[in-house]
Amino acid sequence: MSRVLYLEPKVRESTKLRLEAAMMTLRYRPNSPGRMLASSRTYLIGLIYNDASSYINRVQSGVLQTCRDEHYDLLIHPCEFTDPALQDEIRDLVTAPRVDGLILVPPLSDMPDVKALVDELKVATVTLSSDSEAADADTVRTNDRESLHELVRYLTRLGHRRLAYVDGRPEHKAMAKRFLGFQDGLKDAGLELNPIWVVRGDNTFDSAIECGKQLLHGKDRPTAICCANDHMAAAIMKVAHESGLRVPADISITGFADDPTASQVWPSLTTIRQPLTKMARHASKLLLDGLRGLEPETRNRVVDADIVIRDSTGPAPTRL
């Protein structure tokens, strides 16, 4: 039992000191494979995601903040969410056993077969921005719907009545909530949803270039465009510039997430600040608490996003 003074309550102060001194002089470092094997824990958590992006950077940063405090390390595991081998990959990662727990981000956190798999594997898992409203699901998300609702309210107060929306991937359920919030805002202002003004990209900058052309080169131009993320908003803005439109004098554009991109484009984007790093910190704390058998306060946590008004939005143009 010699060096069980990791956190044991039953040790006399004297022996504790004696051991600490010995560890000091021998420069003792516990051997991690040894502990892993004996304790059947790895002190490693896995972060599985679809593709690297600034989104993932912020998530990693939050997870790592928690890991650092709790003496865990982070294994990252990007994958292709359309890959049929995905199931096997995840299976190997947890049954090897390589990791103690898993953090899943969209769109993986929304995939029913992935959910079924982690259930089957009985591996501790927490998801980010997943669809589940179930009280027993360990998940952390933002109030996507409400925040976009508020953003639209801000826009209609500025006089905008011709609002368009650039939607994202349907696999990403949080996106659907944002669109719902957009519709809530329209309804509030007594506005109709014009199907011509709803287009869909695949969350990437490139995909939204086409969306921008559709929206801006048509006869019936909106005066404000809400986008499901910042990358797509940046693309819309580029198309606007190239079409000789002034932002925000001629057209207002909004993003979602407050990615670094949002403040680096010109004019800087009005957007919704999604506190991803903080969310990831909560998520990993939830996971680690579960791992050591603690019952966490909330298993289904909502972190509020807030609206950030920058330079890409302004009053609706008066003459049409």
Add this chain to the structure above:
Amino acid sequence: MSRVLYLEPKVRESTKLRLEAAMMTLRYRPNSPGRMLASSRTYLIGLIYNDASSYINRVQSGVLQTCRDEHYDLLIHPCEFTDPALQDEIRDLVTAPRVDGLILVPPLSDMPDVKALVDELKVATVTLSSDSEAADADTVRTNDRESLHELVRYLTRLGHRRLAYVDGRPEHKAMAKRFLGFQDGLKDAGLELNPIWVVRGDNTFDSAIECGKQLLHGKDRPTAICCANDHMAAAIMKVAHESGLRVPADISITGFADDPTASQVWPSLTTIRQPLTKMARHASKLLLDGLRGLEPETRNRVVDADIVIRDSTGPAPTRL
């Protein structure tokens, strides 16, 4: 010796098949802590870096491509390069032992005390874009100097004679090479280096806003500005827009790296495409080869960057 048919030459075909069948039916998965302990290898490599960014995303992506092929996993370890505890952190990461090898990126790969530490620990290490020209150093980098030289040549051919430079962190040695390339280009064209036109940011977008103001709000305005990376170039561009300057009609701006940002700003940036993912793939292959005792072809590899001409550069304005 039962399951040593990992890659053993001395196995009869029949027994091999027999074992494979058994492994199949028993759904046998090797236990990784078991192998780690017995073989004293972890099948984990560590990627240590300063801060998360799109740079790191691209590096991770390259490393992971190699890891995937070679049945290694990736442990990421961000740190604060000014933290005095950094040495202990790295020490723990490798002596635990948690990782078999290390990949270091700038500015860590340029820090003498980090280099001394990994030498002392005798841990397999490869660096990215590090300063070392030593033939025995395992490192992968680009021809920073030459490529910036060529970029300046392109600019002077467009008629630019008033060239400014936005430098980055001095700790990042590759940055210094870029500046040298800039000076080479000036010399080629018979131009003097004007100290007023050399400013320094800290590699971030935010820091370069101030640089942009200095360069563009002064009396003596340059007609082209080369930046040590894309983020700073994006900031200069923003300042230009805000000052009512047209890009590239009034001012040409170039970046370095071909970050996603480079193609997402308006107008899109002329820049140097640094094939980071490919470099990271080479680096991790170098590391893994070393780990299994193979002597790699080149220990000091240079991957060529090439110039990407987009919309932020054009002929020098004729009237001043």
Add this chain to the structure above:
DNA sequence: ATGAAAGCGCTAACAT
């Protein structure tokens, strides 16, 4: 070419 057995460095259970 294949089976047998001894550790790798820990943790946890047991004995004191």
Add this chain to the structure above:
DNA sequence: ATGTTAGCGCTTTCAT
């Protein structure tokens, strides 16, 4: 409260 010991599941060496 502290010392002692039996595995954890592999790899590797030694016998056969």
